[in-house]
Amino acid sequence: MGKSTPSGQAGAETLPRRRRRAGRNEARAGVLFALPWMIGLAIFTAIPLVLTFYIAQARFQITGAPKWVGLQNYSAIWADPAVWTSAQNTLMFAMISVPIKLVLALCLALLLNRVTMLSGFYRTVFYLPFLMPAVAGSIVFILLLNPVAGPVNMMLQAMGLSPPDWLLDPKAALWTLILLSLWPLGVETLVFLGGLQNIPKDISEAADLDSPRGWHKLVWITIPLITPMILFNLVTGIIYSFQVFTQALVIGGTTGKPAEATLMYMVVLYRAAFRYFNMGHAAAMATVLFVVVLLLTLLIFRTARSWVYYEGESR
Amino acid sequence: MKKTSRIAPARVAQTLVYHAVMLAISAVFLLPFYWMAISAFKNNAEIFANPVLWFPDPIRLENLTALLTRDDFPFLRQFANSVFYALSVACAVCFSCSLAAYSFGCLRWRGRNLVFGLTVCALLLPGIVTFLPVYLGWTKLGLNGTYWPLIAPFFFGDAFFIFMLRQFFLGVPRELMDAARLDGASEFRIWWQIVLPQVRTPLIIVGLFAIVYTWNEFFGPLIYLQDRDEFPLSLGLFTFQAARAREWSISMTGALLTALPMVVLFLVTQRLFRQGLASSTLK
Amino acid sequence: MSEKTYAVPGSISRRRFLHGSAAAGAIMALPGATLAQAEGQLLLWLPGGSDLFCKIHTGLLEGFSSSANLGPATTVCGLGQDTEFTQALIGSITAGSPPDISMLWDSPVSLGAQGAFMPLDEMMKNSKIGIDTWPAGLLSSCQFKGNTYGLPVTAGVYTMWYNEELLESKGIPSDRASFPKTWVEMRKLSKEFTVWDGDTLVSAGFMPNRIPETMAIWSALNGGMLFDEANLKYMLDSEQNIEMMNFFLEWLDEEYKGDVNLIDRAGNFKEAYPDASSGLGPAFREGRQAGLISGSWLMGDIYADPVPTFTRWNMAPIPVGPSGTTAVSGTWPNWFVIPVGSKNPQAAFDYLSYLAIEGSVEWYQQIPDVPTNSQVSLKAPNSLIENRGAEFADDLTAFLATQAAIVTPMWNSPSQSFGNDQMARAMEKIYTKAASVKDALSDAQSAAQAELDRVMAG
């Protein structure tokens, strides 16, 4: 007894043979409990992902087996003007709507980050649009922005402004779609608010003592401390905007009315798959989307190291 | 009285400005809701009236009866479909995701981190990337046109909800499970009798999120369903609006009644929603 | 803006919403989308789905089934009408449980070429509805590489519709013979009716065409074509077509302030149905538009729809363009196909034979889609006689027959819907001045040709 260390030479590199273990129940249960999900992940994500890459290189007949055509589908989408137009629109949409949405949500969160009688009410109001089904929301916007009798234009005209033809003018339509996407920013706002409320009070108070200027604290203390939330909102926002579909379909139909101004990548993809039944074309588009989103996400995460502050790091 | 007199006037002014700004923003956010709500009680002429009618006069309840009796917008049928769809998904998600989240959050096994990492990747994967083969699969099975493709996958779990639930499962003390193991409970029983009761609230939260998600889901039903009587409300509303472009009062009544259940659900369960939101972002 | 309130429509005809939103269309359905048919019992799928339309076809099929001693037949109405319907049909074929017969509102060529529908040629050989009993131009919309994949049993025939009252109010003769014979004349006449109140279009004459489906007719009227079937070439950017679009664009500039937005704000001047995306009303049927091009089915809708409408409508041949000399008409057929995997192909074909002759007569009586088989002779529809008198009805039916005889080939590309979408895209760009006529058309041309080549290579 006492300090016997017979295993000293077993060392790190030669782990002892694992024997019958009591804990194996837990490990077995762990696998069993995760099994349905692992099966689901395989059936509905992993295998389809691979098949998508496959279909993207096939000429897919509706009946019969797919025919291998190599990169033909890719050259076809490269040559398809609708793909280019929609990619341009989607990129514009994402690049404009995501930053604006984040800034607006941050402003709202900063405004909300104080305790008043009505803060519950405000929070509810900002969150509600998120619950509105996208179809219903888009339809209401069509009515709100009606050029002749819509209340928005009437109010703008009353204020002496000359409002655009929101849904008819190709130059304005994409902005209308962006406007529509800004409306449900409750989730982003509440995420930011959660971040703000997690800032320890002492840090906040220390910052107040250090500098009397509010913006100073915002730039040097508040924003750095909620960078994880900014990252989260940025990544989810971009992934979501690249896949915007419902609003675009309700507003612009499958042709992206007017003049393809609201034609989104997903709509073109939908059209290729379910109107022209050109699965190869659609799969190639999906693959391109996958690569672009993947690269963007990686890029964001890569740069995130330099601008995202995690509390855990300081410990 | 004395109390108020102590507050500095500058402070009062500041508060007033704050609330004025916030109420103005709130008004902007609420305008679509308000417009939808009042349009549901106007006829077309009143909806397009110039100047704008800010309050419906008369209040036309006949839109409601018209909506409920139309055969090109079987509202009640579609409402029932939506309820069925949402509840099925919510139940499936609560069951399947609590299994996986328990495994990821509470049990230790080799490969766990790998599988969970893949789950997070799946979360970031654009849905369309995997959609086409899945669609072709369901079609081959002849289940296109039914709710199977829309509900069945959730019985295997869902990356987002697993991620969300796992946050809660991580908070369940390990000792509780150890105690149950010592008490002779099987691993399944531990999950069912010991751990699940601890995450009852999170499960309700996940169920609520699943209901909202499903209620608003559009792409899946658009692809898989063709029969108007089988549509959920979101799709039913879309097809009605696209077809009956002129009947705005009915469209708006439909939109209002489609949005209303979610709004009410949210108002009743706000606290849970916010709790769920907080946990879905903790990365 | 004063807004008329429209009551609930009782029955809606089939193409009513197709133009509005290509994505959706009204989807009306009965349960049983996945219902497979049994041996000896016919199962029919119909797109669209007004009650009347559905009732007529249910009746026709049931009558046929009982007289042919088949089992009870099933008619499934309205699994969508455009993309969704095709999607459902393809789904059922892929799953191996298709209907025996399906109506289609898009050319069966492209899906037939992909192996979705049975070629009917063998069965047609020894049948009373053999190849030679169909107008070749119409049948070509079902043919690909020597196979016939469907039958255009009836068709809506396109003509110019005009408002006699409006013409008379300006002291212009309203009879068919006096209607303009050329685009130039029509454009001149149009000015008479176009009234602007500032930037608001109060009423209009005629419009430069904005319906992509009818573009083939306009192109033919200008001596051109959109698709050259013999050489399998799209001709979207041919000289005639560029001239046509330039003509329309000039017209827009001259008469409509060069701004389609202003037109669209004021109502739907494009066609005779409410516009789905802006929700504005059909100007023609509100009496604010002198005339437009539309299919013969509109007369059914005029009587069936509660949309404010007028009684003094009439039809005339579509005028010819500057480079064209021959007046032509066009159609939008109701195609019938027998999907691959049908359990009763012979019975299904027998039904098509019945429908093409006896059935189409009954059909035309209630919904004015013109029978196309040469063995059928037209008789004026009852609803028309009731509303406008026998003389007018007979005259109109005779007129429709003459129009049907001069239809130009259309719907005959194996990549029809893709080509149509490209044309729509080009038109929208041209009218919104997002691209020049030449650029827009040549863009559309190369895209459409590429898709056609892909389909042909497949």
Place this chain on the structure above:
Amino acid sequence: MGAVQLLGVQKFFGTMEVIKGIDLRVDDGELVVFVGPSGCGKSTLLRMIAGLEDVDGGEVLISGVEVSGLAPAKRGVAMVFQNYALYPHMSAYDNLAYGLRRSGMARADVDSRVRETAALLQITDLLPRRPKAMSGGQRQRVAIGRAIVRKPEVFLFDEPLSNLDAALRVEMRSQIARLHQELKATMIFVTHDQVEAMTLADRIVVLNSGRVEQVGTPREVYHNPANLFVASFIGSPAMNLLPITRGEDGSILLESGEQMIWPGGKIDGPPGRALTLGLRPDRLSLVGSDQGQISGTVHLAEHLGDETILHVQTAAGRALTLKCDGDAPARLGDLVQIGLDLTGACLFDPDGRRVQ
């Protein structure tokens, strides 16, 4: 019955060996306490005995039976957890009954057993309550009850008292001691609190980074620490450690140059051998000037009433702790002379091994 035996038990976390081949025998009816600093592996070892952690090498025997392949519930062990780990959604009654029900016991037997246990622990009135409605001490007693009710052969306690306040801790400690006497069961008790260890244990097992440093009765580990680690870990305030060298004649040479005679005779080894002298604080005393071996400045004086703990810094910069009478006259900053009493002192070689 109830003996626990560990034979070369090993545990790896990844490639890191956290339990380094431990051999140990806990006799039937014995109360053994595992002590050690946090991270020493004491809890892990306990959980391995319970079957809650895999045993990667060696064997665990309970009542002579190798249990590595047995589920925790089949090992005849019960455990009390640091945070009680009561099932929050069950009443105290159900908490107690849960394990019995799992073992398939008849309803009536479960009931009588639960009530019997509750009576023993005087928690009968708590039975209908849920854990949330109980104080810390009450929860602790229910947790112990849950362990007792199954009449296990071995009780495992994982720092069960650390969440309680000081007064309750003393009370619970005595209750556990009483239980041990009444139940005569084997108990293994993990704590980082050496007072608990000293007062409760039949034997103490001192663990450090996955190794057993010493096993012995509380007196043994206190008075005869096997090595420097045990010496410094056991005892509060900790043992004073002074560097010394062996004088020419086998005597002790302090840093200050003072020479002292080792009570046990001569120190082994060559002259000049560097060693560490370990002295309990109560072996140091304040003495008059010129009588002490070491002088230093009082750094901190903790007046605890009946005694005073003085922290003194020597000229050589060593910190010493003295335990004096409550009325010791020393004050902060005083220069004091310290006398050393070498009875019971320990000597350690530079490896930390006890030499004499």
